Amino acid sequence: MVTLTLFVTKLAAGLSRSLGRGGGQALPGLIADKLDPHLAQTLSRGLPKGVILVTGTNGKTTTTKLLAEMLAAAGERVLTNSTGSNLKRGITSALIRAADWRGRLDYTVGLFEVDEASLRQVAPEVSPKHIAVLNLFRDQLDRYGELDTTAAMIGEGIAATKARIYLNADDPLVASLARYADGDGRVTFFGSAVQLKRAGTHETVSDSDRCPLCHTRLKFSQVMYGHIGHYECPRGDFVRPMPEVELRDISVSNLERSEFRVEIRGKRCDFNIGLPGLYNLYNAMAAMAVGDGFGLGPEVMAGAMRSTQAAFGRVERVEVEGRHVVLLLVKNPAGFTQVLETFLIGRKQAAVMMAINDNDADGRDVSWLWDVPLEALAPNAADVVCSGTRATDMALRLKYAGINPAVEEDFGKALGVLMEQTRVGETAYILPTYTAMLEIRKLLSKTTQIQEVWK
Amino acid sequence: MKSIVIAHLYPREMNIYGDMGNVITLVKRLEWRGFQADVRAVEPGRPFDFGSADLVFGGGGQDSGQLVVGDDLLKRASELQAAAKDGVPMLVICGLYQLFGRGFTTLEGQEIPGIGIIRARTVGSGVRMIGNVTVESAFGKLVGFENHSGQTVLEPGQDALGQVTKGYGNNPESGLEGAVSGNVIGTYMHGPVLPKNPRLADHLLGAVLKRRGVHELVSLDDGMEVKAAKVAAGRPQ
Numbered sequence: 001m002v003t004l005t006l007f008v009t010k011l012a013a014g015l016s017r018s019l020g021r022g023g024g025q026a027l028p029g030l031i032a033d034k035l036d037p038h039l040a041q042t043l044s045r046g047l048p049k050g051v052i053l054v055t056g057t058n059g060k061t062t063t064t065k066l067l068a069e070m071l072a073a074a075g076e077r078v079l080t081n082s083t084g085s086n087l088k089r090g091i092t093s094a095l096i097r098a099a100d101w102r103g104r105l106d107y108t109v110g111l112f113e114v115d116e117a118s119l120r121q122v123a124p125e126v127s128p129k130h131i132a133v134l135n136l137f138r139d140q141l142d143r144y145g146e147l148d149t150t151a152a153m154i155g156e157g158i159a160a161t162k163a164r165i166y167l168n169a170d171d172p173l174v175a176s177l178a179r180y181a182d183g184d185g186r187v188t189f190f191g192s193a194v195q196l197k198r199a200g201t202h203e204t205v206s207d208s209d210r211c212p213l214c215h216t217r218l219k220f221s222q223v224m225y226g227h228i229g230h231y232e233c234p235r236g237d238f239v240r241p242m243p244e245v246e247l248r249d250i251s252v253s254n255l256e257r258s259e260f261r262v263e264i265r266g267k268r269c270d271f272n273i274g275l276p277g278l279y280n281l282y283n284a285m286a287a288m289a290v291g292d293g294f295g296l297g298p299e300v301m302a303g304a305m306r307s308t309q310a311a312f313g314r315v316e317r318v319e320v321e322g323r324h325v326v327l328l329l330v331k332n333p334a335g336f337t338q339v340l341e342t343f344l345i346g347r348k349q350a351a352v353m354m355a356i357n358d359n360d361a362d363g364r365d366v367s368w369l370w371d372v373p374l375e376a377l378a379p380n381a382a383d384v385v386c387s388g389t390r391a392t393d394m395a396l397r398l399k400y401a402g403i404n405p406a407v408e409e410d411f412g413k414a415l416g417v418l419m420e421q422t423r424v425g426e427t428a429y430i431l432p433t434y435t436a437m438l439e440i441r442k443l444l445s446k447t448t449q450i451q452e453v454w455k
Numbered sequence: 456m457k458s459i460v461i462a463h464l465y466p467r468e469m470n471i472y473g474d475m476g477n478v479i480t481l482v483k484r485l486e487w488r489g490f491q492a493d494v495r496a497v498e499p500g501r502p503f504d505f506g507s508a509d510l511v512f513g514g515g516g517q518d519s520g521q522l523v524v525g526d527d528l529l530k531r532a533s534e535l536q537a538a539a540k541d542g543v544p545m546l547v548i549c550g551l552y553q554l555f556g557r558g559f560t561t562l563e564g565q566e567i568p569g570i571g572i573i574r575a576r577t578v579g580s581g582v583r584m585i586g587n588v589t590v591e592s593a594f595g596k597l598v599g600f601e602n603h604s605g606q607t608v609l610e611p612g613q614d615a616l617g618q619v620t621k622g623y624g625n626n627p628e629s630g631l632e633g634a635v636s637g638n639v640i641g642t643y644m645h646g647p648v649l650p651k652n653p654r655l656a657d658h659l660l661g662a663v664l665k666r667r668g669v670h671e672l673v674s675l676d677d678g679m680e681v682k683a684a685k686v687a688a689g690r691p692q
């Protein structure tokens with residue numbers, strides 16, 4: 001049965017690719033679901049070091065990439081799924097593509113990013129050895145529903161396995177997921193102890209500032225960003241757990257990279273990463289926590305981290321007509337706010353393109369743009385051009401934030417405007433939603449060197 | 456003139472789907488006309504004098520948020536009812552629209568009493584009504600995005616905000632969306648509703664200023680508002 005299913009699904013993937021329908025990313029998994037719904041289970045048993053899953057609202061792709069490089073540096077042969085294929089069928093597809101006709105895999109470990117709502121379907125199938133949960137922010141409420149519901153779905157996935165669980169101690173809702181992991185010693189927390197002295201921190205809508213147990217408003221002694229910080233329930237029902245993997249000091253932090261110190265189970269280690277922004281340090285912390293749990297040494301992790309490039313579309317740097325263009329994916333208020341704070345607010349501003357689509361993969365509701373503190377951009381706003389199916393919604397949001405943007409729904413034309421606004425040698429930023437990012441990368445790939453998306 | 460006071464009901468609990476954008480819109484459209492706005496948060500358990508409010512706004516929230524504010528809202532029922540009777544303009548969206556009605560019966564049969572300013576009842580359902588919505592109303596064609604599972608039925612004599620031309624509205628059967636009761640407007644429309652429906656925003660602000668003795672509302676350049684509304688109305692449900 002395995003061979004037959006593999007034959008059919010591999011054939012379908014090949015056909016789909018040769019017909020030019022995307023990369024045939026999820027199709028094999030879709031067909032496998034019908035022919036042999038437990039194919040993923042069968043195939044993943046062939047991975048001697050098991051499966052690692054990474055989930056959470058923001059940072060899945062970057063964390064997965066960091067971890068993949070760490071594992072590879074330690075000599076592991078790592079099977080991953082490509083971003084955008086993080087539902088069950090996408091993971092099944094990755095396994096099918098990697099397997100030979102008899103279902104054998106030439107990999108030692110599977111590392112998959114998993115959509116928050118899909119963990120409960122994926123986890124029981126692939127019996128992961130490790131699950132990391134990064135954070136939970138409001139995201140595509142038209143698809144996921146409420147944040148509490150998403151948390152409960154992740155909890156279900158955790159409860160269905162015997163995996164080691166790695167949780168963000170600084171996100172109260174994520175930290176509270178420990179209650180789904182019965183049994184002692186199965187949970188590792190990661191977090192940050194760094195006192196932040198950042199300028200340009202803005203009050204934004206807090207996505208979950210209530211006690212996950214009794215719903216009393218939490219007291220925060222420190223806020224890193226959004227609802228990520230140090231907190232306790234005033235009624236004593238819940239308190240930030242002590243992290244075993246903790247950010248202790250940031251010595252360098254600029255638009256290119258960060259240097260920082262982490263304490264891993266009492267041992268201090270120095271790291272250097274080619275990614276800017278505190279949110280990426282949390283991703284690094286998650287990757288290190290899992291790496292440590294997997295048995296990787298700090299030197300191996302540090303070496304891999306130094307050389308890791310951003311995942312595509314996430315702080316991705318491209319040269320276009322002599323200009324430095326930086327792609328910064330924005331999917332939800334928390335992520336958009338982090339991008340603004342890291343790259344734009346309070347800095348000498350570069351030209352910016354905001355590319356907002358409302359396709360299914362973006363979320364069809366664009367209300368969330370009003371939860372982004374764009375007012376903070378107004379004092380030193382440079383040229384902004386809005387693009388995408390909802391360019392006008394973005395432009396309207398900016399109008400009420402005191403910024404007067406140009407509007408070009410067509411990405412090609414908007415790119416033209418951006419290039420006009422940016423001098424040769426200078427930097428421009430593109431802030432796209434997911435499908436806008438794919439379309440813009442496709443456009444850019446015609447004129448410039450850019451890594452192929454379907455890789 | 457003294458600042459226009461906007462009472463924002465439970466901004467920390469009821470702030471889902473960008474409903475904050477409605478407050479931003481009200482404030483900006485006042486400022487662009489030379490008026491100052493003073494947004495004051497109504498927080499659970501904290502005293503608030505609705506006698507000082509020129510306008511009351513409340514948004515939608517998660518179930519957990521609704522649970523927290525439900526009891527608190529009941530304690531303020533008589534004050535809010537008096538303000539509504541007095542003609543204080545109010546806009547309530549989704550979750551607070553439901554609680555401004557007679558009450559909400561959850562899917563599990565639990566009764567959450569409302570404050571009865573709007574003569575309507577809401578019943579929980581297993582179906583989520585999600586998507587772009589357009590409505591023909593006294594304020595022209597309105598556009599928004601709905602995301603609710605509660606089905607609201609208006610009592611006889613209770614006016615709706617308008618007729619649904621795309622989407623669900625109050626419930627899948629009636630073809631009606633929202634409710635209008637004097638200067639109180641309830642709706643399921645996020646989007647948020649006011650930025651892309653400036654006529655609705657100005658209706659509320661007109662009523663606010665009229666009570667302050669200002670009878671003329673200076674018109675604004677709504678070019679971008681109208682363009683965005685047109686694009687939104689053209690998107691599939």
